[in-house]
Amino acid sequence: MIFYCGNKHRDEHQIHHRDLCKVILSMLNEMGAPNLFDKLKTADPDLWLKTRIDLMKKAKSKIGRQFQEYEEQMFLFPKTCVVCHDSDLSVLRNCECGVNLCKIHKDDSKHKELCGVLKLAFKLTVSGQLPTxxxxxxxxxxxxxxxxxxxxxxxxxxxxxxxxxxxxxxxxxxxxxxxxxxxxxxxxxxxxxxxxxxxxxxxxxxxxxxxxxxxxxxxxxxxxxxxxxxxxxxxxxxxxxxxxxxxxxxxxxxxxxxxxxxxxxxxxxxxxxxxxxxxxxxxxxxxxxxxxxxxxxxxxxxxxxxxxxxxxxxxxxxxxxxxxxxxxxxxxxxxxxxxxxxxxxxxxxxxxxxxxxxxxxxxxxxxxxxxxxxxxxxxxxxxxxxxxxxxxxxxxxxxxxxxxxxx
The missing domain is CATH 3.40.50.150 (Vaccinia Virus protein VP39)
Structure with missing residues (x-):
């Protein structure tokens, strides 16, 4: 659901993500799946939106608190192909604009149209000091x-x-x-x-x-x-x-x-x-x-x-x-x-x-x-x-x- 650059930073962050980690693990056990979006591959935008929101609502009900912004983004922007929503990490490649694409859709024309502006959105999001x-x-x-x-x-x-x-x-x-x-x-x-x-x-x-x-x-x-x-x-x-x-x-x-x-x-x-x-x-x-x-x-x-x-x-x-x-x-x-x-x-x-x-x-x-x-x-x-x-x-x-x- 979320990646760290190494064990050091994963361990540093563990105190902050431990409760959500347990919730996600319990949901995986219930589903009997390797990840929350396993076998949910779909090109239907309405169904895909509903799937993400339903999973997030279920996780919120289990954790019993409001999510922080990055926690919501784990569900709203999961690591799946932005075109077909395949969640198999072995076939996914991360584009420099921040989205994931599978091998089949790595040259998707719609994504190429948006890639530049998505790259800019990513840069604005992760930039440091902003103008005041x-x-x-x-x-x-x-x-x-x-x-x-x-x-x-x-x-x-x-x-x-x-x-x-x-x-x-x-x-x-x-x-x-x-x-x-x-x-x-x-x-x-x-x-x-x-x-x-x-x-x-x-x-x-x-x-x-x-x-x-x-x-x-x-x-x-x-x-x-x-x-x-x-x-x-x-x-x-x-x-x-x-x-x-x-x-x-x-x-x-x-x-x-x-x-x-x-x-x-x-x-x-x-x-x-x-x-x-x-x-x-x-x-x-x-x-x-x-x-x-x-x-x-x-x-x-x-x-x-x-x-x-x-x-x-x-x-x-x-x-x-x-x-x-x-x-x-x-x-x-x-x-x-x-x-x-x-x-x-x-x-x-x-x-x-x-x-x-x-x-x-x-x-x-x-x-x-x-x-x-x-x-x-x-x-x-x-x-x-x-x-x-x-x-x-x-x-x-x-x-x-x-x-x-x-x-």
Whole structure:
């Protein structure tokens, strides 16, 4: 299930993997097989996805705790051929992009198309120190007098300069990683323009399902103040079980001359959105953003279904909601799951490829290809009404080509 370079590192790690090791051994004994994926060779993507998730769920139930990320990856990205999912290690060869191919499929054309971007995803994953906002010099002039740059790459080329560069991290590499910081704010600016949303002098934005990356990017929300000239007071509220509670703090804006009279404040609430809504700390938002929430994964059984109360709360708050997803398939599944948990079929205003998606690829266990943070954007106006029939062409809005690679 997992490989070590030698006995020394295997023994060092044993205290951390001993409980999972015992669970896997017990499952192998029950199956009477040399590995968990023995004789599960299939080219059916749906069956293959279900097989991996079912085995992971069984292991989780036996171990009685949540898995760490690398433990989940042992099941979601097992050592099998990426084409036919043969698990015989004697016929597998590891490609430099990180995936395995059997002797029959070592020259698979589909893999050749994705190999380069998978190699990049692998490099980004295992790289050491990544760029931080402190290493970025901004040259922002994106007021409403000019148009937003047409894409994330154009935004980086026009407005960012990296103060530090190493042989391992050239400007393109740093730009791809840095795009993750700016993708959220730029996506929401894009959504506001699509909705023709009227912005006043003060604005409150709720970011639901927030994580560590959202917290790290708090300073990038200065772009909002620069872009929206009428906006002088901006408050960002990060809500999610994976952030730490924090009293309201101010983000310095005086390093940008145009922001001398503008303020940016942030709050962090470590709870689900429905819990925050019922708390005394709740502040009415003007708009809500949810990045890569993957509602549908709870239906697959990967995570607990904790989204229903949050989605019903969105209906009560009744303001525009912007949802993003990493692939077209994930966007479609998330919209269906959103409607199901809401208890009605609703229309979105827009659902399309997001020009401000992050540029760094990530390996996707659902498609066995790649995904990009915020690659698709779905925009709801907040007026959730039952729709009797699907809007003509609604599915066509999901169609589009990636500016980097077709996924």
């Amino acid at each position: 906002l402190n290493t970025i010099q901004t040259s922002l002039d994106i007021s409403e007098r000019s148009s937003l740059p047409p894409s994330m790459q154009d935004f980086l080329d026009l407005h960012l300069i990296f103060r530090e560069e190493t042989p391992e991290q050239n400007e393109n590499f740093q730009g791809m990683v840095t795009s993750n910081f700016f993708s959220g704010p730029l996506t929401l600016l894009y959504a506001i323009e699509k909705l023709n949303y009227k912005v006043n002098s003060s604005m409150v934005i709720h970011i639901i399902g927030a994580g560590n990356q959202d917290v790290a990017a708090e300073g990038c929300w200065k772009t909002f103040l620069l872009r929206l000239t009428r906006l002088t007071n901006l408050k960002i509220v990060f809500i999610g079980p994976n952030v730490s509670n924090c009293l309201e703090t101010a983000v310095h804006t005086f390093d940008y001359y145009p922001l001398a009279i503008k303020t940016l404040k942030v709050q962090f609430h470590s709870q689900r959105y429905d819990e925050y809504f019922k708390s005394e700390s709740f502040i009415n938002p003007d708009i809500i953003l949810g990045c890569n929430l993957d509602f549908h994964e709870s239906e697959l059984g990967i995570s607990e279904c904790t989204w229903k109360d949050t989605i019903l709360t969105l209906k009560k708050v009744c303001v525009p909601f912007v949802l993003t997803a990493g692939t077209k398939e994930r966007a479609e599944k998330d919209h269906k799951r959103f409607c199901k948990l809401l208890g009605m079929s609703v229309h979105y205003k827009f659902c399309e490829v997001n020009p401000y998606a992050a540029l760094s690829p990530e390996r996707d266990f659902e498609t066995e290809g790649v995904r990009y943070s915020n690659k698709y954007v779905i925009i709801y106006d907040g007026k959730y009404k039952e729709s009797a029939t699907l809007k003509k062409g609604e599915k066509k809005k999901l169609e589009g080509k990636s500016s980097i690679v077709k996924v």
